Amino acid sequence: DSGVTQTPKHLITATGQRVTLRCSPRSGDLSVYWYQQSLDQGLQFLIQYYNGEERAKGNILERFSAQQFPDLHSELNLSSLELGDSALYFCASSPPSYNEQFFGPGTRLTVL
Amino acid sequence: AQSVSQHNHHVILSEAASLELGCNYSYGGTVNLFWYVQYPGQHLQLLLKYFSGDPLVKGIKGFEAEFIKSKFSFNLRKPSVQWSDTAEYFCAVNPPGAGSYQLTFGKGTKLSVIP
Numbered sequence: 001d002s003g004v005t006q007t008p009k010h011l012i013t014a015t016g017q018r019v020t021l022r023c024s025p026r027s028g029d030l031s032v033y034w035y036q037q038s039l040d041q042g043l044q045f046l047i048q049y050y051n052g053e054e055r056a057k058g059n060i061l062e063r064f065s066a067q068q069f070p071d072l073h074s075e076l077n078l079s080s081l082e083l084g085d086s087a088l089y090f091c092a093s094s095p096p097s098y099n100e101q102f103f104g105p106g107t108r109l110t111v112l
Numbered sequence: 113a114q115s116v117s118q119h120n121h122h123v124i125l126s127e128a129a130s131l132e133l134g135c136n137y138s139y140g141g142t143v144n145l146f147w148y149v150q151y152p153g154q155h156l157q158l159l160l161k162y163f164s165g166d167p168l169v170k171g172i173k174g175f176e177a178e179f180i181k182s183k184f185s186f187n188l189r190k191p192s193v194q195w196s197d198t199a200e201y202f203c204a205v206n207p208p209g210a211g212s213y214q215l216t217f218g219k220g221t222k223l224s225v226i227p
Contacts, residue, residue: 002155033214043202043217056214090156098213099163103148103156 003027004104006091012110018079021107025072025093031055032074033094033101034066038087049074081111116205118218125193126226133188133221135203144206145186146215147177151199159201162186173197198225 003026013019025032034046036059045058049068060066063081068074078085088108092101119134137143147159160171167179177188186203200222204215 002157004155031213035215035217042219043204043215045214045216048214058214092156094213099144100158100161101213101215102158105155 002102002104004091004093004102006089006104006107008107009105010108010110012112013081014112015081015083017081017111018077019081019109021076021078021089021091021109023074023076023091023093023104025074025091026095026102029093029095029102030072031094031098032068032072033092034060034074034076035090035092036087037090037106038084043090046076078109083111085109086111116203116216116218118201118203118221120221121219122222122224124224124226127195128192131188131190131193131197131223133201133203133223135186135188135218137184137186137203137205139184139205139207141208143208144213145177145179146204146206147171147175147186147188148202148204148217149199150202150220156202159188193223193225195225195227197223199223 005024007022030051033048037043046060047066048056052068066076088106090106091104094101117136145162148156150156160169162169162179170176200220202220203218
């Protein structure tokens with residue numbers, strides 16, 4: 001158990017819908033990262049927040065957005081879902097020293 | 113494009129065999145390097161990391177990796193694998209100048225260890 005929690009574990013939805021994935025970082029970690037893992041693209045960095053502010057953006061689609069709240073939990077919002085958005089979405093957190101990321105168990109999203 | 117390459121998609125070994133998984137990256141400059149493992153049904157766990165210093169890095173569970181700057185490589189090794197090492201292994205790089213500690217991952221190598 002890494003100390004990073006993600007909910008829900010599984011999500012099944014239809015094309016065109018919108019979903020929200022939630023992540024709670026380890027106690028004391030200020031940074032939250034979101035990654036997408038799919039069969040064809042592998043593990044790809046989406047976005048990072050540090051203490052409530054966006055720090056870095058990767059290959060995140062415009063239909064996707066994220067935020068980090070004052071209690072440091074983060075949410076990833078995926079809208080206008082397409083079949084290709086089906087993937088495992090991981091959240092990771094890191095301490096202020098930044099030298100290691102701790103990954104959550106992931107949310108498996110299936111878009112039908 | 114700048115990337116991280118893992119040479120083997122799937123490796124099958126018998127218990128007690130030696131393991132070497134290749135990882136090459138294409139970034140110039142100073143990089144931070146990592147190997148993560150994902151056991152079936154579990155989250156990614158850090159095996160080892162290299163930031164600077166001794167290029168031979170020892171990690172958990174008997175794994176080690178060697179950073180060879182001239183070859184842009186960071187290969188993972190274990191002298192004698194066990195059935196419990198069956199998992200997927202990911203090499204990752206924190207690219208220089210990224211502005212954060214985001215990770216760029218290789219595609220992963222599935223290791224199957226036969227008892």
